Amino acid sequence: MTAERRAGLPAVGLLEGNGVGLLRERALATAIQGGLERLYQLERVADVDAFVSPAADGEREALMVRMADDGAVEMSLRLPLLGRAEFDVLAGGDLDPLCQIIEGVSHFVYLAARAREDRGTTQLELELQAEVDKYVVLVAALGAHDEPRSARLRGRLYEEVSFTDAEGTEVGERYRMANQVAARFVRRLERTYLRDGRVRELHRELRRFYRLGQEEKLRVAAGT
Numbered sequence: 514m515t516a517e518r519r520a521g522l523p524a525v526g527l528l529e530g531n532g533v534g535l536l537r538e539r540a541l542a543t544a545i546q547g548g549l550e551r552l553y554q555l556e557r558v559a560d561v562d563a564f565v566s567p568a569a570d571g572e573r574e575a576l577m578v579r580m581a582d583d584g585a586v587e588m589s590l591r592l593p594l595l596g597r598a599e600f601d602v603l604a605g606g607d608l609d610p611l612c613q614i615i616e617g618v619s620h621f622v623y624l625a626a627r628a629r630e631d632r633g634t635t636q637l638e639l640e641l642q643a644e645v646d647k648y649v650v651l652v653a654a655l656g657a658h659d660e661p662r663s664a665r666l667r668g669r670l671y672e673e674v675s676f677t678d679a680e681g682t683e684v685g686e687r688y689r690m691a692n693q694v695a696a697r698f699v700r701r702l703e704r705t706y707l708r709d710g711r712v713r714e715l716h717r718e719l720r721r722f723y724r725l726g727q728e729e730k731l732r733v734a735a736g737t
Contacts, residue, residue: 644695
């Protein structure tokens with residue numbers, strides 16, 4: 514893998530306002546990458562912080578991907594600045610900038626893993642996994658492996674949301690579908706595993722889900 518520039522899940526402390534420029538964002542991106550790779554038992558392909566650049570004012574996270582002439586995958590990840598804001602994950606406050614960083618890193622790790630295995634992916638598959646990874650990262654950062662707190666986080670991530678792209682558009686419908694499918698999947702995880710404190714089994718199910726293709730992911734999330 515090449516890039517335009519060659520080159521554990523975050524503790525709650527990393528969510529505090531403690532950085533300038535991209536220092537804080539890079540630290541979060543690095544921690545998120547490590548946590549996802551440990552959970553999903555993935556080999557490191559490349560360090561995400563070598564691919565990060567700041568998004569322009571008002572621009573959302575974006576993973577730019579292209580295939581080079583030699584067949585290598587080139588990627589550049591643009592992340593919004595968090596500023597000095599602090600985040601109360603279960604209560605009030607805007608989680609969107611933080612979730613954008615999780616989504617961007619999720620896309621990066623997922624595409625890198627698929628490229629390593631010479632597997633393709635779809636935009637819906639990417640967005641669905643990113644929706645699940647937002648929950649995975651934040652529930653672990655909070656240590657909230659119990660059903661009541663998980664349910665509160667699920668509500669914040671999948672119900673108390675608005676969408677940038679209009680309903681009825683291709684992109685808007687893709688984001689809405691990914692949101693709804695992830696919400697159903699997380700709810701099933703709560704009922705099946707967190708209700709009885711079966712965290713190890715929860716992790717095994719998350720690893721299994723990660724390796725499925727789009728259609729299998731949709732069936733599993735629907736409980737069929």
